[in-house]
Amino acid sequence: MAASEGDGNGWVVSDAGDRRWGRFGAAGLLLRAADPTDPDTPLVLLQHRAVWTASGDTWALPGGARDSYEDAPVAALRETEEEAEIRPSDVVVRAEVVTHRMPGTVWHRPGLDMRHAAEMMRRMRPDQRHDEEPDGHPGEATGDAGGSGGGRLRTIPPLVQESADAVEWTYTTVIADAPRALETVPNNESLELRWVPETLVTELPLMPAFAQAWANGLRTEPVELVVDVANVLGSRPDGWWKDRAGSTTRLLDELGTGMPRTLVLPEGFGWVARAHAVIEGAARAAEHEGPFVLHRAAGSGDDAIVDLATELDGGSRRVVVVTADRGLRDRVPEGVLVVGPRALLG
Structure with a gap:
């Protein structure tokens, strides 16, 4: 499912320079389903994040930025439908908990350090590469991204502060259940979507923020x-x-x-x-x-x-x-x- 373009896209940047995606915060869906082979241990839907995303090539929850008119469950369900093609009507929301907070200010036009961008493109699978201009016209000179036959990185605009007003960025984990391990269809934000037994979650290379939240009480x-x-x-x-x-x-x-x-x-x-x-x-x-x-x-x-x-x-x-x-x-x-x-x- 194609991603919607709401008004939540943008960064909150702390005084220390830490960045979090989502002008109005972000939300993710912790979706569980029964494991037919083990009644005591549910399955959890995890997303292997695409390399180009924040904390790419790690495992975490489907989710993303909240729009100004959304509460956390609505945002988490929308993002999960976009990233996994799971319909909101197929799950039951049980609870929501704020698992991360960060003060900062709002910035827009997300940018990346060019050395990081080059390394990111070098690690990307061939079917996920976007290092050449689609119409064949080069962008501003940025140098070769790492061995794609001379292609040049698209220009990435710098971050610009939108307002000096202080805000608090939050990440809300929305807890929900599915009647079974539903079929999923990943979009370009995922390398893989997988139903994982709760006991095996920590064996995967987790996104650091999710690993912290998981250890702090999300497990059943x-x-x-x-x-x-x-x-x-x-x-x-x-x-x-x-x-x-x-x-x-x-x-x-x-x-x-x-x-x-x-x-x-x-x-x-x-x-x-x-x-x-x-x-x-x-x-x-x-x-x-x-x-x-x-x-x-x-x-x-x-x-x-x-x-x-x-x-x-x-x-x-x-x-x-x-x-x-x-x-x-x-x-x-x-x-x-x-x-x-x-x-x-x-």
């Missing part, structure tokens, strides 16, 4: 989810009390379509590898053929949840209970994490 941990269905159901005033069993079935089917999935935790992220739903009272008549393991409590639902969480605690996955019930929160084992319904409902 495997989660075993226990849902207090009565509490989650009661958090939405949609008439559930008129038909508890039917409303419970609809809720579980709705939540099940997004499994497995990324879950936002108080500190970091979890990958829901397995999910349990505890139902009680009239809701025990509910049916569900999706990913949730149903537990029909013979008596108190809270008692059943405590028993289940205690049984699962200490295993290979982090046990997370979904409830807003403070009394229940105080009863689960110390090693069990509790999050509210909003973490699951979005």
Whole structure:
């Protein structure tokens, strides 16, 4: 897909001379999908960046500059569609987190040090070279770019400060899930697009900024989810009390379509590898053929949840209970994490 020409193209330059692409900041998409061979380890879509890009020949996330009218998710989804031909409608956004900040001022007409440009062109694959004028007319004399039969580099204009007003450049990582490892089609900004198991991400030569963000909490941990269905159901005033069993079935089917999935935790992220739903009272008549393991409590639902969480605690996955019930929160084992319904409902 061709890249759009918005108003975000340009650089923010710090007082120290560091440059970041995107007049209004930048955003990238951290897209996960289930690995059929390993339920505890999701796949992550990574981009092997073309040599001519910033930090070229490294691996990072699809993404790019934000335009003035875009929020981070819109920008990240647009960039991913341009760079991988993944449609925004095929993914579900879970969260966004600012992973980098830098103060500076805005500059336009991006330029490169000519020695760097020559080295960049020397390393570029033949099918990615652009060292000759397309119409056969040479640009300003810049010297041979490194052995392409005498071709001359196109003129690269210098950076010009657009405003002396201070701005803060940010990079926002948008966390999202795909229903499966979607097919991708790279554009000229990529050498390759690859779905990589999370455990193998650090084995690739990562873009330094992405390597730092990844190490600072973007990776998930495997989660075993226990849902207090009565509490989650009661958090939405949609008439559930008129038909508890039917409303419970609809809720579980709705939540099940997004499994497995990324879950936002108080500190970091979890990958829901397995999910349990505890139902009680009239809701025990509910049916569900999706990913949730149903537990029909013979008596108190809270008692059943405590028993289940205690049984699962200490295993290979982090046990997370979904409830807003403070009394229940105080009863689960110390090693069990509790999050509210909003973490699951979005």
